[in-house]
Amino acid sequence: MSKEQLHEIVSEMREELQGLSDYIYENPELGLNEYKSSKAHVDLLTKHGFEVEYPYLGFDTAFRATFDSNKPGPTIAYLSEYDALPGIGHGCGHNMLGTVDTGAGIALSKVLAETGGRVVVLGTPAEETDGVKVDMANADTFDDIDVAMCTHPSDQNLMSNVSLAMEALEFEFFGKTAHAAGAPWEGINALDAAINMFNLVNASRQQLRPDARVHGIIVDGGVAANVIPEYTRVQFYVRSLDINYLQDVKAMVIRSAEAAAMATGCTMKYNHFEKSYYNMITNQKLSDTYNKNAKDLGIDMIDGGDDLSGSLDMGNVSQVVPSIHSYYDITEGVPTAGHTVEFREATRTEFGYQAMMRTVEILARTGYDVITQPELLKEITEEFNAIEKVN
Template identity: 35%
Template sequence: MARTLDEVHRDLRQAVTDRAGPLWDVALRLHADPEYAFAEHRAAALLTGELERAGFVVDRGVAGLPTAFAARSGQGRPAVALLLEYDALPGLGHACGHNLIAAAGLGAALALHAVLEGTAGCVTAVGTPAEEGGGGKAVEADAGVFDGVDAALMFHPGVYGWQWAPLTAQVQYKVAFHGRAAHPTGNPTEGVDALAALIELFNVLAVLGRRLPAASHIQGIVTHGGTATNIVPEYAEGRFGLRAATTRALDELTGRLREAAEGVARATGTRAEVERATVRYDHFRDSGVLSGRFAGHLAHSGITLTPPAPGVYLGSSDIGNVSTRVPAIHPFVAIMDEDGSDHTPEFAAAAASGRAREVLLAAAQALACTAADVLLRPGLREEAWAGHRAAAAAEC
């Protein structure tokens, strides 16, 4: 007799519980051995080894990234992707809790493989390196890793218990000014001061910043300002981080940066170069129907999620680039109280705490159950895709 969906959920929760010890061991091993963007070789080897031993077909080095992978159970459609992050922060280790993201995605994938045995479609555990600045998911999305996927699922540890993540779009640009060197006293009229132009750009952007909408800002640093105090700088360079609530607003802000740099160049007699310096992170588009399912399953473990506080934004992530292509979720589940913050030594310690262990197992169960809903309920898939298409149309 075929199992009901409730029975599948029960079996998935038990399958995660049965693996509680090994999953926590994976989380602690990652925590004790932090690796950074695109250099997470030991983490990728640990995770792919666990998946391969369980019977997954593992494809390493996907999207041309040595530490990325895709491990599949089953084939065809419907299909879900469980996203595993495992990079750490230089100097802070796993102060964003990616060790828990990886272990929870692993636990959900192993449970689905054991309970559904590849009979309900395809489950793929996708290793996504370099979330902290490198944009592994963006590279993977552009390479087609998420083509043919019906939902991309992950959770993120945090200081809030929020059903979905208010994540902005962001990118960094290099702005360089080219002038002409001269001695400031010997032949001052021959010089064209590139550093003065860069400083003027900071002034212009400060004025612009007072008129920007909520969630939009430009923050810059000087990366090259000259070579000696007795030489008028012929070259100066800055790097500017741009954020905005939506990808469209970010594109508009990028245009304002270009206009400001070109205007300063004309006014100062310099030549400006504006070049994108990083992968662009799109803003996150939540699949409300799927994040609602995750929250419902997480409540089974006694953890309640709420909508995010109005007007609050929590940075950016390359999950945004995935969410432009397929229905996606990225809920926050608290592992420490709201008076704390991630990207701190305290959060790194919390990512190896008893509370983190409880959250890891609860999140793995909720991810597995949500994935099963996508695989086994055609109506839910259709609703998720309809919402995804409607959100895309509203942004056009």
């Protein structure tokens, strides 16, 4: 069995994988409600001889599927996503994303009898909102895993790079109602607190580093224009490439809320309304291996630089195990933003399917390299051990 034989193994899976991606496209489910989607992945993995824990870690739509050669060797993990977006279904292409990672796991499992080692496919719900990869990174999920890989459909073939660390903060202001015309002086205006918080945050933008992002909305702004609002609620996302600098930005936002509450006489409290995501740390050695395999299959991976498009729950995984999160072109290079109908439809084109199958093979080949080249895994692990991580 050689690495080249993975090509034939993957080619034979086209119908099954296209079927899985199409089925999930037709049955879009929001984060933590991916019942049909997760079951479709689990059914396929079970059919191919994987042992599956499902539900996993207390999440109904998460799973951990393992194929063990029962011979010594490293453990390779592929991370599947399958959550959709409100309104536009699979506008982020997670129908194809999950299919590629599950497909890579199945393909690699077919050669393990000769190479040894194990492959684990993790079903990771709710990437768009409350990513369960965070819970997996906090639990013991990756303790016995040597490398973790995930690839995302895109309009370019982008190397694994960085992502922004992110915290999701919710602020509540508590005032006192009063008739807005009859006796406004009796009231304490919680909407003024919310508005002034935004003004104070905006006043600080000039001093933010270029990689910082602060963006928010007023969720509750009062109930009637003739009543002084006694309660308002706002939500902010704060982001930065640097987890330590993120704490400075977060402190600025909290100070703004405190000052607005003080000025208006309100009380304030805050909490996290979604999980915090860490910044992505790409394992360069693992990424180089992936990029080389892409090259061998005719794909030149592009270095997108410090692309600041958003935050990933893969960031948390990258802090506990050597990881990559790369992108593959499904639009023939036509600029197409994610979270759009156009991007969703690209997952149903012949070009998209071919990119999907090629990426399955690149991922499987990369896993094969890690298993069969002990020196490579040693370098990957040394690089990982040397990086500064969140404690």
